[in-house]
Amino acid sequence: MFDLDTWQEIFSTIRKNKLRSILTAFSVAWGIFMLIILLGAGQGLQNGVKANFEADAVNTIWISAGQTTMEYKGLKPGRFLRFTNRDYYETDIQNKHDIDQLAANINVYNKNISYGKESVNYRVVGTFPALEAVELPNVTEGRFINKFDIERQRKIALISSKIQKELSKNEENLLGKWIKIDNISFKIIGIYEEANDRENNKVYIPFTTAQQSFGLINRVDFISMTLTNLTIQETIKFENKLKKQFASRHNFNVEDKRAIFINNNLKNYEQILLLFAGITGFIWLIGIGTIIAGIVGVSNIMIIVVRERTKEFGIRKAIGATPWSIISQLLLESIFLTTIAGYIGLVLGVGVLEIISKYMPKSDFFLNPEANIEIAIVATLLLIVSGALAGLVPARRAARIQPVEALKEE
Amino acid sequence: MLRIENIHKSYPMGKSKLHALKGVSLTVNDGEFMSIMGSSGSGKSTLLNILGLLDSFDQGLYYLDNLVIQNLTETRAAFYRNKYFGFVFQSFNLISFKNAMENIALPLYYQGVSRKKRNAIALEYLERMGLREWANHLPSELSGGQKQRVAIARALVTQPKVILADEPTGALDSQTSLEVMELLKEVNREGITVIIVTHEHDISQMTNRIVRLRDGMIIEDIAVEKKDTICLT
Numbered sequence: 001m002f003d004l005d006t007w008q009e010i011f012s013t014i015r016k017n018k019l020r021s022i023l024t025a026f027s028v029a030w031g032i033f034m035l036i037i038l039l040g041a042g043q044g045l046q047n048g049v050k051a052n053f054e055a056d057a058v059n060t061i062w063i064s065a066g067q068t069t070m071e072y073k074g075l076k077p078g079r080f081l082r083f084t085n086r087d088y089y090e091t092d093i094q095n096k097h098d099i100d101q102l103a104a105n106i107n108v109y110n111k112n113i114s115y116g117k118e119s120v121n122y123r124v125v126g127t128f129p130a131l132e133a134v135e136l137p138n139v140t141e142g143r144f145i146n147k148f149d150i151e152r153q154r155k156i157a158l159i160s161s162k163i164q165k166e167l168s169k170n171e172e173n174l175l176g177k178w179i180k181i182d183n184i185s186f187k188i189i190g191i192y193e194e195a196n197d198r199e200n201n202k203v204y205i206p207f208t209t210a211q212q213s214f215g216l217i218n219r220v221d222f223i224s225m226t227l228t229n230l231t232i233q234e235t236i237k238f239e240n241k242l243k244k245q246f247a248s249r250h251n252f253n254v255e256d257k258r259a260i261f262i263n264n265n266l267k268n269y270e271q272i273l274l275l276f277a278g279i280t281g282f283i284w285l286i287g288i289g290t291i292i293a294g295i296v297g298v299s300n301i302m303i304i305v306v307r308e309r310t311k312e313f314g315i316r317k318a319i320g321a322t323p324w325s326i327i328s329q330l331l332l333e334s335i336f337l338t339t340i341a342g343y344i345g346l347v348l349g350v351g352v353l354e355i356i357s358k359y360m361p362k363s364d365f366f367l368n369p370e371a372n373i374e375i376a377i378v379a380t381l382l383l384i385v386s387g388a389l390a391g392l393v394p395a396r397r398a399a400r401i402q403p404v405e406a407l408k409e410e
Numbered sequence: 411m412l413r414i415e416n417i418h419k420s421y422p423m424g425k426s427k428l429h430a431l432k433g434v435s436l437t438v439n440d441g442e443f444m445s446i447m448g449s450s451g452s453g454k455s456t457l458l459n460i461l462g463l464l465d466s467f468d469q470g471l472y473y474l475d476n477l478v479i480q481n482l483t484e485t486r487a488a489f490y491r492n493k494y495f496g497f498v499f500q501s502f503n504l505i506s507f508k509n510a511m512e513n514i515a516l517p518l519y520y521q522g523v524s525r526k527k528r529n530a531i532a533l534e535y536l537e538r539m540g541l542r543e544w545a546n547h548l549p550s551e552l553s554g555g556q557k558q559r560v561a562i563a564r565a566l567v568t569q570p571k572v573i574l575a576d577e578p579t580g581a582l583d584s585q586t587s588l589e590v591m592e593l594l595k596e597v598n599r600e601g602i603t604v605i606i607v608t609h610e611h612d613i614s615q616m617t618n619r620i621v622r623l624r625d626g627m628i629i630e631d632i633a634v635e636k637k638d639t640i641c642l643t
Contacts, residue, residue, distance in 0.1 A: 008525060016507035315503045318464060319564065320492025320520040322485045400484060404465040407503065 010333050020308075024301045024334075025341035028383050031294025032342050035287050035379050036349025036371040042283040044357070044369030046276050051367050052196060053269055059230060060134050061239065062263040063246070064222040070253040081250050081259060083220035091223060094245055098238050100226045103128035106210045107221040113159075113203060115167040115179045122163060123202045124181060126210020134224045137204070141175050142190030149206040155213070157181065158190035160200035181205070184213050227266075235266045287379075294383050299390030302334055306394035313398045314406025323399035330395045331388050338387045342380035349376070411603065412438040412461060412572065417470035419456055430456040431467070432626040438605065440571070443598040445606045445614040448623035455576055457623065458607045462495050462574040463487045475571070492520055496565025498594075500577035502557040504549040504564075510536060510556075511545040514564045521568065535563035539593075555586035562593055572603040579613055591616050 014021045065081040088104035106126035113120050131137075132144040140161065149156055157179065159167070164174045178185045186205060194200050211217055227235060239262050244254055252259040313326050353369045360366065398406065419431040430453045438444065438461075448454040459465035460472070463482065472479040474494065482490070496517075497503075504513045511532045518528035536542050539559040549557055558578060565573050575594065579587035591613060598604045606617060614620045615634060622630035 009519065012512070013507070311503075312505055315505055316516070316520075317484075317488060318462075318491060318497050318503070319517040320488050320568070322488040322520070324485065325488075325520065402465050404459045407464070407499070 006329070006332065009329065010336060013329075013333060014337065020301070020305060021337060024298060024305075024337050024387075025344070027294055027297035027301065028338045028341035028380075028387070029345035029348070031290050031297070031383060032345030032376060032380055033349045033352075034290045036346065036376050037352060038283050038287050038290070039371040039375060040349070040353040040356075040369040042279060043371065044366045045279065047369075048367035049272060049276070053265075053272065058266055058269050059227045059235065060224060060265040061227065061235070061242070062222055062224045062261075062265070063242065064261050064263075066258045066261050068252045068256055068259045070256045070259075072251060072253045072256070075251055079252075081252070083223065084218045085220060087220055087246070087249065088223060090249065091225075091242070091245065095238075095242070098227055098230065098241075100228045101130035101133040102225045103130035103134060103223070104207055104220045105131065105222050105224060106207060106214075106216055106219060108210065108214055108216075111181050111203070112183075113163070113167070113179060113181050115174065115177065118167045118169065120163065120166050124210065124214075125202050125204050126207040126214075126216075127204055128207050130226075131204070131224065133226050135199075137192040137199075138194055139190050139192045141173075142188070144190055145204060145206050150208050153208045153212050154206060155184065155186045155209055156189045156206065157186040158192055158204040159188060160202070161191050161193045162197075162200040163203065164191055182214070230266075232266055232270050235264055239264050239267075291379050291382060295386040295390070298334075298338060298383060298387035302330075302387060302391035303394050306330065306391060306398050310398050310401075310406050310409040314403045314409065317399075317403040317406065323396075326399045327392070327395045330391050334387045334391045335384055338384040339380070342383055346373075346376055346380060411440045411475060412436075413471075413473040414461070415471040417457075417460060417467050417472065419453075419460060419465070419467045430626055431460070433470070434623075434626070434628055436621065436628065436631075438572075438603060441598070441601050441603055442619060443595065443604045443617045444619035444621060445608055445617040446621045446623060447608060447611075447614050449609060451625075452623040453626040454607045454609075454623050458574050458576050458605065461572075461605065462497060463491050464497075488520075492517060492568060494571050496562075496568065496570040496573045498558070498561050498565050498573060498575035498578045500580035502549065502554075502561045502581075504557060504560060506549055509546050509548055510541060510552065510560045513549070513560055514567050517564060517568045531567060532563070535567055536560075539563050553586075554582050555589060558582060558586075558590050559593065562590070562597070566597060566602075570602065572605065573597060575604065575606045577608055578606060579608065579610065587613065 065083050068075070068077050068079045068081065071077050083104075085104065088102070092099070092102050105128075108124045108126070110121050111124040113122055127145065128150060129145050129147055137144065137158070139158070142158070144158065145156070148154070159174065159179070165171070167179065168174055174188045175191055176188065178187050180186070181203065211219065227238065230238060243260065243262060246260050247254045247256075250259070313321070316326060317323075350371060350373075353371060357369050413436070415435045417431050417434045418429075420427045420429045422428075434453075434457060436457075446454045446457060456465065460467050463479070474490065505516070508516065511529055514532035514535055515528040518531060523531070533542065533545060536545050539562070541556060541559060541563075544552060544556060549560070552560065562573075573594065578594070579590055582590060594604050594606065595616065604617075606613065608614055617634060619633050620630070621628055
């Protein structure tokens with residue numbers, strides 16, 4: 001069955017029925033190609049968003065002040081709330097058990113930052129050493145802010161490598177150099193670089209320095225923290241507890257949705273994971289649909305092939321072909337074609353994904369598209385088997401009927 | 411060599427049945443050159459197909475080389491067809507995507523003859539048919555006479571005991587028909603039994619024995635008087 005002659009017979013049949021062979025091969029190759037692209041795109045999306053999330057610690061909570069929308073204890077709605085150092089201290093004291101790292105932060109937008117003749121405008125963030133655990137800035141040179149910087153209100157700063165490049169046209173390393181923020185000199189003690197480019201647009205300075213230097217005594221813009229190991233349910237409970245603490249401190253209704261904003265990253269993360277489960281399910285649905293379409297395509301072609309060749313089989317039987325020789329020839333033809341075509345689809349799909357991941361501009365939502373090769377191979381095998389099975393039924397019938405019947409076919 | 415007794419065969423035609431053979435008995439000896447005649451619908455092709463194991467029969471006995479042919483599996487039938495018979499059809503029945511040489515070599519493929527050897531044998535037969543230079547041509551590039559000669563070569567390539575020809579000249583002009591008949595006669599001279607189904611009187615006259623069928627029954631079985639030459643027109 002697997003001797004050279006059988007293969008020569010199969011090759012010559014395939015070669016001499018080009019259109020039919022190409023159509024079969026195309027439907028298989030296309031199915032596999034689409035499956036690979038789909039799986040790859042899904043994986044890329046997932047990788048992208050996951051990388052985005054992993055830029056920050058997962059179990060973090062951010063709190064910022066808003067505007068009240070509900071009347072409370074005689075206070076009219078529409079009040080703007082402001083956080084102060086007291087919020088920071090009391091949050092720290094009241095939640096020692098739940099909070100791992102806690103940072104109060106000041107956000108100052110559009111500060112003029114200059115070095116020599118170059119000057120740029122960026123956001124300045126006054127913060128605590130704890131932020132390093134919350135935001136996970138990727139410090140490539142030097143160090144992050146420490147507690148002595150806070151205690152002594154040191155005039156030091158961390159800039160991103162992007163800002164460094166903009167400040168020194170001749171690619172100078174600014175670590176240890178002095179820059180000016182609003183004409184106040186700061187020494188650069190660290191350079192950071194984030195994968196997500198939007199995160200590279202800020203300058204970190206000590207929280208106390210920010211309050212003192214920019215005349216923002218007692219001001220806190222947002223509080224960020226990481227939590228000790230809490231489950232999603234526990235973080236939601238903790239979120240509510242925090243809200244109550246802030247409500248009593250600032251006199252607003254706990255039900256007020258806009259008085260303060262609490263961003264629970266773990267909750268978001270869980271939601272994103274859920275979303276991905278959805279996307280993955282959807283991709284599978286489409287993928288399975290594509291495979292089914294491929295199976296139907298191959299089956300159809302096989303059925304047509306058998307019908308088309310019934311007369312040929314009749315001739316072959318008249319000159320001594322056994323039913324099995326006809327069935328095996330047909331199956332080998334089909335298996336050979338679908339295997340080659342499936343492999344081509346596989347290679348093309350993986351190739352396209354490689355090209356995409358190499359040449360596509362960096363994006364926050366798409367990273368390293370890659371297909372699960374095992375799934376692709378299983379899908380190819382599935383197509384091969386189903387193509388063979390689809391051919392088997394009509395082939396058996398064609399092989400069984402009396403040659404005289406087969407010869408009558410046109 | 412071939413002996414059938416009281417063969418019946420009917421085909422379903424919608425709800426009714428077409429009784430194609432109504433108890434046919436016939437003995438064909440080795441080396442005979444015979445024709446089966448009859449108008450269309452007389453059952454002559456059915457008889458030939460049954461003799462060639464291309465079709466089954468409902469009732470009766472068939473002895474092939476003293477073997478009882480009964481309830482053959484398709485595999486067994488394929489073996490006997492390959493061993494005993496060579497077929498020649500009115501519409502040639504060459505495989506369209508194989509060239510002349512490959513068509514002739516195909517029966518040998520099913521005998522397990524190696525490619526080199528079977529192609530060499532096929533070329534020999536093409537040579538004999540005077541078609542050596544047409545070896546690499548597809549059937550669509552051959553004339554009717556050439557196609558039939560390729561088909562005869564294919565039938566002969568396994569060195570069968572019997573050649574069964576169903577209207578072998580039906581699609582050919584008279585001159586080509588004559589050539590084909592001469593070829594079959596030559597084949598018969600080598601000792602191969604040749605059975606031809608035809609409705610043409612001229613053709614049957616070239617054989618040595620004529621069996622005439624009407625409505626599924628043999629109505630005449632005669633030996634043809636030997637003539638040394640064939641008169642044309």
